[in-house]
Amino acid sequence: MTDSPDLERGYRRLLACYPRAFRREHGEEVLAVLMASAAPGRKRPRLAESADVLWSALKMRLRGPGPASENRPWADALALFSLVAPLFLLLVDILNVALPYRFRPGARNPFARDFGIHPQIGGFPLLSVHIFTITVAAEAVVAVLVLLGLRWAALAALAATAGYWVAAGRSIPWIPYPLQLITTGVFIVAAAALVASPGPRRGRQLVNWRLGVVLVLAAAAAYVSTFRYDTMTFPGRLLVRQPPTTTVYLAGSVVLAVAAVVLAVVWKLSPYFLLLLAAMFWPYAIQLAFVSTGGSTDLLGNPTPLHLVALYLPPVLFAFGVLLTAVAPRRARLLPS
Amino acid sequence: MAQRAMQEATFLILTALATTSQHGYGIITDVTQISGGRVRLRAGTLYTALDRLRSDELIAVDREEIVDNRLRRYYRLTPKGSETLADEAARLQANAAVALKRLNVSRPDLAGGAA
Numbered sequence: 118m119t120d121s122p123d124l125e126r127g128y129r130r131l132l133a134c135y136p137r138a139f140r141r142e143h144g145e146e147v148l149a150v151l152m153a154s155a156a157p158g159r160k161r162p163r164l165a166e167s168a169d170v171l172w173s174a175l176k177m178r179l180r181g182p183g184p185a186s187e188n189r190p191w192a193d194a195l196a197l198f199s200l201v202a203p204l205f206l207l208l209v210d211i212l213n214v215a216l217p218y219r220f221r222p223g224a225r226n227p228f229a230r231d232f233g234i235h236p237q238i239g240g241f242p243l244l245s246v247h248i249f250t251i252t253v254a255a256e257a258v259v260a261v262l263v264l265l266g267l268r269w270a271a272l273a274a275l276a277a278t279a280g281y282w283v284a285a286g287r288s289i290p291w292i293p294y295p296l297q298l299i300t301t302g303v304f305i306v307a308a309a310a311l312v313a314s315p316g317p318r319r320g321r322q323l324v325n326w327r328l329g330v331v332l333v334l335a336a337a338a339a340y341v342s343t344f345r346y347d348t349m350t351f352p353g354r355l356l357v358r359q360p361p362t363t364t365v366y367l368a369g370s371v372v373l374a375v376a377a378v379v380l381a382v383v384w385k386l387s388p389y390f391l392l393l394l395a396a397m398f399w400p401y402a403i404q405l406a407f408v409s410t411g412g413s414t415d416l417l418g419n420p421t422p423l424h425l426v427a428l429y430l431p432p433v434l435f436a437f438g439v440l441l442t443a444v445a446p447r448r449a450r451l452l453p454s
Numbered sequence: 455m456a457q458r459a460m461q462e463a464t465f466l467i468l469t470a471l472a473t474t475s476q477h478g479y480g481i482i483t484d485v486t487q488i489s490g491g492r493v494r495l496r497a498g499t500l501y502t503a504l505d506r507l508r509s510d511e512l513i514a515v516d517r518e519e520i521v522d523n524r525l526r527r528y529y530r531l532t533p534k535g536s537e538t539l540a541d542e543a544a545r546l547q548a549n550a551a552v553a554l555k556r557l558n559v560s561r562p563d564l565a566g567g568a569a
Contacts, residue, residue, distance in 0.1 A: 143501060149524035150478040150497045166496060173498030177505065315509055 124155060127162045134174035193323055194389030195310045195439065199268070200320030202307035202397065203259040203275065205332055206300060210253045212340040214243050248285045252278060252300075263311075266318030272311045279304035299339055302400040302432050306393060309436035327384045334377035335394065339401060342370030396435040400428040460542045466493055467503055468512065468531065468539040475516035475530035478504070504529060512538055 128151045132144050151166070162170075243249050255278035262271035282300060314320070381391055460468075463485075470476060470484040481504075482495045495503075507513045512535035516528040531539065 139505070143505075143527075145525040146478060146527050147497050147501050149526060150482065150500070152524065153479040154482065154497060166498075169496040169498040171498075173502045176502050319509065 120152070121155075121158075121160055123160045124162065125152060127160075128152065128170075131162060131167055131170045131174075134171055136174075136178050139177050190387060191389050192315055193319065194387045194393060195314030196316060196319035197323045197328070197387070197390055198320070198393040199271075199307060199310040199314045200263050200317040200324060201328070201332060202303050202310065203256065203263050203271070205336055205397075206303050206307075207253070207256050207260045208333070208336040209299060209340055210249075210256060212336060214241060214253075216340070217241075248282075252282045255281065263317040264321070266316065266321060268311055268316040268318070271317065272308060275304065275308055275311065279308070299398070299401045301429070302397050305429070305432045305436050306397045306439070309439040310393065313439045327380070328386060331377050331381050331384070331386065334373050334380070335398075338370045338373035338377060339398070341373060342367060393435075396432050399431045403428060459545075460538075463493065463495060463499065464503055464507070465539070465542055465546075467495075467500070467507065468535060468542075471513060471529060471531045472536070472539060475528040477519075477526040477528050479526075481529070507535070511535075 125148070128148055132140060132147060135144070135147075147170075151162075151170075154166075255274065259271050259274045259278060262274055279301070282304075311317070466485045466488055467481055469488055470481045476484060478497070478500055482497075482500060485493055485495050504513065508515075508529075511532055513529045514532050516530040518528070519526045
């Protein structure tokens, strides 16, 4: 053991490489161990010691907030969300393929002929759209990676999927616009959660069947209400002439969403987690509310910069806030008197 | 899904905490002793491992002390940590038993005193 001030300064410089939150919590503790381990008379850190501390600091930075976080419920909610969001995306896509909205047979509509063998929204014809198929396959890869707990691989796959979807998705008219909205909202918040949380491996420890039920209901609500939007916008509005039908779908969507919220409250799911879900659904909800109240359908169809701000500013700000929590200093623990 | 085998350093850290709570430097010296000098943990490696073990709820902070103006934080095994260590020890023991038994059959000279 040594008390050399030069050596202590050297160690403190090395410790500066750790994330600020870790330094506040463990900096003095690690310094004490380094000083206790040093041979008497040593003035500078040894090369091997320096490499070990630098490597450890790098791993800490890549790992995100650790267990010392004072705000454990928030960290857990992020971890859970980083696991659940990719699964949710995949589930909504599966529902869109498995349960299409079929137009009423016999409806005399000249535009229906143009749709030939696809008188429906969604369904298996979606799989013939390469962009959709590739995106769903990529989402399945992301889902598998988060289930395996591979946070950084999942983040890379998510970024690639989002880039491809945003760049290519808008050129496909058969993909329901709300689906694009939901997906984009999920991409934004999920990426932030993957970076800032303890990771999907921690999320795997927290997931339970109640959460699964709430998510299935939420996915079903999102899926059903895509019809409401699609029957009011081109080309759906040319094909659907029965407004009550869309009203029924809208009502069904609301019932499913309310059921999901009620169960979440009754089962006391983490309010932080519900907040993350709310941020994820924001673009979708604002679009649906806009159309349902008779507003313009151009919010997404021909979006102005102001439209894009209304749709995505809250999720982007929320994601930014999530990332800030990863680097914000934690409150120092008080020593016992 | 198959559970991954525990890293040796992790196993030794948990073993060091099996009987009593210890601070960082105490864990380092104990691990060196347990491993017969073969494993020498450095501070960075130790605290990366401790952070992960706390995250997995295998260890927890027991208490904190100030000694010679330096902070000492003591860690202890949690019940989950004890259970995990016991499982891993049993797994290693079972594997070692099989290995020694087979060596006893084919190479009695390598099996040592295993009967």
